[in-house]
Amino acid sequence: MAQLLLVDDASALAELFAQAITQRLGHAVAVAVSLRDVEERLAELMQLDLAIVDLSFPQERGSGLDALAEIHAARPDAKLAIITQGDEWVAQLLRDAWELLPITTVISKSAPLNYQLEAIASVVDTGEAPVDPAIQPLLPAHRSQFRTRERFSALVQHAGHAKLWNALLASESSPTYKQIADYSGLKLNTVKNYRAQLLPELALHGLADPTLRQMGEFARRCRAFLEPVLVERLEK
Amino acid sequence: MTRAAAGVEIIALLASVSAIWVQRVDHTVVEETMFVRYAPAVFIAASVILMVGPIRLLLGRPAVSAGFAAHIALRVVLLTAIVTATFATAPNWAAMVMWPFGVALGGDAATTSWSIGWDPTPLRSYIQYLRSPVHLGIIGGLFGVIVYRGLGAAYHKALPIYVTFQVWVLLGVLTASWLGSLKRTEKREQSAAALTAANEEHRRAAHWLHDDICAELRLVVLKVQSRSIELDQVGELLDNLDHQLRLRQLDELLESGSVRLAEVLQPYVRRAQAHGAVIHQVPSFDEASLIVGSDVGRVFGRAAAVLTSNALNGGAETIGFAVAFGPTTVTITVTDDAGGFASDHRPAGRGLWMLEHDPVVQSLTVEPTLDGSRVSVTITRTDGNLHGSALTR
Numbered sequence: 160m161a162q163l164l165l166v167d168d169a170s171a172l173a174e175l176f177a178q179a180i181t182q183r184l185g186h187a188v189a190v191a192v193s194l195r196d197v198e199e200r201l202a203e204l205m206q207l208d209l210a211i212v213d214l215s216f217p218q219e220r221g222s223g224l225d226a227l228a229e230i231h232a233a234r235p236d237a238k239l240a241i242i243t244q245g246d247e248w249v250a251q252l253l254r255d256a257w258e259l260l261p262i263t264t265v266i267s268k269s270a271p272l273n274y275q276l277e278a279i280a281s282v283v284d285t286g287e288a289p290v291d292p293a294i295q296p297l298l299p300a301h302r303s304q305f306r307t308r309e310r311f312s313a314l315v316q317h318a319g320h321a322k323l324w325n326a327l328l329a330s331e332s333s334p335t336y337k338q339i340a341d342y343s344g345l346k347l348n349t350v351k352n353y354r355a356q357l358l359p360e361l362a363l364h365g366l367a368d369p370t371l372r373q374m375g376e377f378a379r380r381c382r383a384f385l386e387p388v389l390v391e392r393l394e395k
Numbered sequence: 396m397t398r399a400a401a402g403v404e405i406i407a408l409l410a411s412v413s414a415i416w417v418q419r420v421d422h423t424v425v426e427e428t429m430f431v432r433y434a435p436a437v438f439i440a441a442s443v444i445l446m447v448g449p450i451r452l453l454l455g456r457p458a459v460s461a462g463f464a465a466h467i468a469l470r471v472v473l474l475t476a477i478v479t480a481t482f483a484t485a486p487n488w489a490a491m492v493m494w495p496f497g498v499a500l501g502g503d504a505a506t507t508s509w510s511i512g513w514d515p516t517p518l519r520s521y522i523q524y525l526r527s528p529v530h531l532g533i534i535g536g537l538f539g540v541i542v543y544r545g546l547g548a549a550y551h552k553a554l555p556i557y558v559t560f561q562v563w564v565l566l567g568v569l570t571a572s573w574l575g576s577l578k579r580t581e582k583r584e585q586s587a588a589a590l591t592a593a594n595e596e597h598r599r600a601a602h603w604l605h606d607d608i609c610a611e612l613r614l615v616v617l618k619v620q621s622r623s624i625e626l627d628q629v630g631e632l633l634d635n636l637d638h639q640l641r642l643r644q645l646d647e648l649l650e651s652g653s654v655r656l657a658e659v660l661q662p663y664v665r666r667a668q669a670h671g672a673v674i675h676q677v678p679s680f681d682e683a684s685l686i687v688g689s690d691v692g693r694v695f696g697r698a699a700a701v702l703t704s705n706a707l708n709g710g711a712e713t714i715g716f717a718v719a720f721g722p723t724t725v726t727i728t729v730t731d732d733a734g735g736f737a738s739d740h741r742p743a744g745r746g747l748w749m750l751e752h753d754p755v756v757q758s759l760t761v762e763p764t765l766d767g768s769r770v771s772v773t774i775t776r777t778d779g780n781l782h783g784s785a786l787t788r
Contacts, residue, residue, distance in 0.1 A: 245661065246644065246658070246661075247648065247655065247658050250655075250657075250658075254680070267665070267668075269637060269641075269665055269669075270665075270668060271668065271669060271671075274668070291668075292664050292668065292674035292677045293661050293664045293665045293668060293674075293677075295677045295678075295679060296656075296657035296660055296661065296664075296677055296678050296679065296680060296682075296683040296718075297657050297661075297680055298679065298680050299679060299680045299681055300679035300680070300681045300682075334512075335511060335512020335513070336511050336512060337511050337512045337513045338512060347511065348464055
């Protein structure tokens with residue numbers, strides 16, 4: 160019997176799905192219905208074989224990517240899977256998770272229950288399962304070899320870059336250079352120069368000549384990978 | 396509003412160029428050195444360079460990106476050249492004819508501050524400048540000229556320069572304030588229009604929820620309560636409702652003006668999956684990441700709907716979806732194992748016939764396979780102006 164962790168804010172659906180997994184596959188399932196619950200569940204579970212995480216948590220500050228990163232950091236041996244509606248709203252988040260973490264499969268929330276259970280059984284038994292066909296068109300054919308968690312340190316080469324990213328993380332939807340300069344305490348020209356310095360590295364993350372808004376969205380999506388580097392650079 | 400400000404700047408610069416030219420033609424300067432002779436040309440050249448930015452703005456082209464420092468350095472050089480050329484061509488009080496240049500300065504200040512996201516308060520800044528040590532120092536200098544060189548020298552030499560500068564700054568401040576207030580009004584009107592549109596959308600969504608979704612759900616509830624329906628049929632009805640919701644979701648995306656092909660394809664892959672068909676092929680993001688305009692997206696969606704329905708109605712157990720695109724076309728191919736059909740017989744008014752006769756459908760081909768058929772629909776892209784395209788990495 161494997162131990163699973165299901166992270167999904169749709170609590171009624173999560174409970175029913177957990178029940179179906181237990182009844183049909185015979186695995187134990189712990190449920191976390193918010194990102195805050197994840198840490199608590201991880202502390203409770205002695206063993207964790209597979210974590211199935213939803214990506215969208217509209218009522219919370221973070222996303223499923225934060226939960227996946229947290230689980231992977233705490234339990235590197237646990238397999239990771241995503242369960243999602245897979246619409247455009249989460250498409251970029253899904254690609255980030257797919258490329259930055261060892262995701263074994265992606266399950267569509269609207270797929271027939273048998274199909275979902277087959278995918279989970281396959282991951283528990285063999286360590287992998289095909290991505291749901293309805294989700295596949297949202298994922299690249301191959302994971303980019305240049306996109307790794309370690310590569311995030313190249314996005315924060317010094318404390319100045321860290322200030323820029325901190326300002327972008329705190330920014331509203333469409334920040335201006337002036338707002339970023341005011342928040343970070345950097346000069347307007349310095350903000351522009353830092354952005355220009357980061358362009359080649361941002362291109363590796365799929366951002367070609369991004370606006371400040373796109374950089375802010377990227378920073379918020381990948382907060383789990385960016386923030387540790389920011390803290391390290393600012394402490395230095 | 397940015398275009399209007401650019402227009403004001405261009406007109407003011409053209410008026411300044413005309414004024415300096417009239418000044419050069421009508422008045423002969425007594426001490427005509429080489430610089431004085433060519434000063435109008437310097438003024439015109441600097442004005443033309445200053446006009447490049449506003450002309451691009453007016454034409455809706457992106458600003459030339461040369462770095463912030465280079466931008467500032469160029470402005471300083473151009474303004475120095477213009478000021479020097481002005482007083483060389485129109486010395487003393489004659490420089491006052493160059494007042495339109497102050498308006499150009501105001502237009503330039505407005506567009507520059509907007510481009511960096513700053514909402515300036517020119518009148519407050521002007522009052523601060525009047526009270527500043529710099530300005531008080533200049534006034535002190537003027538008194539110094541009066542005391543040491545006499546009132547006449549001050550009146551003919553120093554005062555015209557000071558007054559001309561003040562007129563330029565004041566006109567610049569008034570122009571920037573005026574443009575700023577227009578910009579704020581425009582922003583308020585846009586916000587109000589956006590709010591109205593959002594409210595209208597809320598009402599439309601509420602109506603749709605009531606009419607379509609609640610009515611459908613009510614139907615299921617009534618059927619369950621009257622025991623006139625089996626559990627499998629409940630599942631089927633709910634699956635249909637789920638599909639309707641996804642089509643509605645797709646409609647919303649199409650209404651936004653553009654859509655990714657992957658998004659259009661998704662509801663039909665899900666539908667085939669819900670009908671128990673095995674999906675043996677789907678495009679990856681690299682193949683389906685193209686963003687197309689609403690019109691192309693709608694025809695692509697219709698093609699996906701017709702081809703998927705035909706395959707499911709034909710009893711397909713395995714279905715494959717493929718997408719290909721070129722600079723001018725998008726092709727969707729659906730392969731099934733439904734046994735095939737007479738490819739040359741397409742009843743008028745039915746799905747395939749209508750697709751084939753759609754003006755943007757370039758071709759529709761049906762190929763028989765071992766156990767079914769492969770149908771491809773190629774759509775002409777009428778959205779060539781869309782920047783969005785396939786993913787970059």
